[in-house]
Amino acid sequence: MSLEVKHLTGGYAQVPVLKDVSFTVPDGEIVALIGLNGAGKSTTIKHIIGVLTPMKGTIAVNGLTLAKNPDAYHQQIAYVPETPVLYPELTLKEHIEMTILAYDLDHDETWQRAHRLLKMFRLDNKLDWFPIHFSKGMRQKVMIVCAFMTQASLYIIDEPFTGLDPLAINDLLTIVNEKKQEGASVFMSTHILDTAQKYADQFVLLNHGRVRAEGTLKQLEEQFHMSAADLDDIYLQMTKEEADPDD
Incomplete structure (x- = not known):
């Protein structure tokens, strides 16, 4: 079941950035969130992790909602933000210990x-x-370790390759694929389209706060009336639609 977003409208200070957004991230799949700057990608993630409250619509992870069971909801999710957030007074070891406590994990196994x-x-x-x-880059690696040592059902990674060297990117993709094989879901926001196309099972394309298209690469081709296209072609077509909205 994993992540289900239904008819989400939300934003900041009662100004809607997202407008009737719906999509799913099934168990055992990697779904890439793609969009132009300002399309609403970060706003979508902030609603899923509970930083922002929806104006309308629902968000559920394995049937759990933040409103009804906040602790259980949060323990389903592991999050790697674009900008690392660490506590300056805690060592790396203490960050790991804190994560174990927050997720109520078995100490030795974790x-x-x-x-x-x-x-x-x-x-x-x-x-x-x-x-x-x-x-x-090292701070980003700490965030990755703290997220992926959990047994979360849903891993959310926002622009995960920022600041990482090529070896670390390869290591991260290895871990992401392992979690996928274990049945977890991965929701990844990225501008690295060739990597997204290679590793993601499905895509959610956001434009002006709305889902422009959703599905596999083949399904995106159909929705954009293209054939034998790659994700770059589709992304450029969406850019053209923004530049020429009446075409």
Whole structure:
């Protein structure tokens, strides 16, 4: 079941940015959120994680809603933001311990998963470091470790490749595919279209706060009346529609 967004209208200070947005992120699939700057991608994610409250519509993860069961809802989700958010007074080890407590995870099992990820992202010798000593890319890796060591049903990653070196990008994609094979859902906002096309099962294309198209690449081709197109072609066509709305 995983993520279901139905008729979502929302935004900031009663000004709707999203208008009647509906889509699903099924179990065991990677869904890429694609759109121009200002299309509403970050606003969509903020509503899903509970930073913003919908004006209309519903958001459910495995049938749970934030309004009815906030703790259980949040424990279904692991989130990697575009800009890393770490506590300056906590070491890397303490960030991991805090995540274990927040998700009510088994301590020993979770540390086993964490140690594997720490080694993969070359952070295993930095457990006593504070965030001030990490580069942006290293801070992003800490966020990835803290998210993917959980047993969440839904992983939300916002522009995940920003600040990562090619090896770390490959490691992240490996972990994402492992979670997919385990049956989890991955919702990924990105401008790296070739990577999205290679790894995502489905796509949600946002334009002016509305879902312009949704589905597999083949289904997007049909909705844009194109054939043998790649995601770049479709994205450029959507850009043209914005430039020439009356065409």
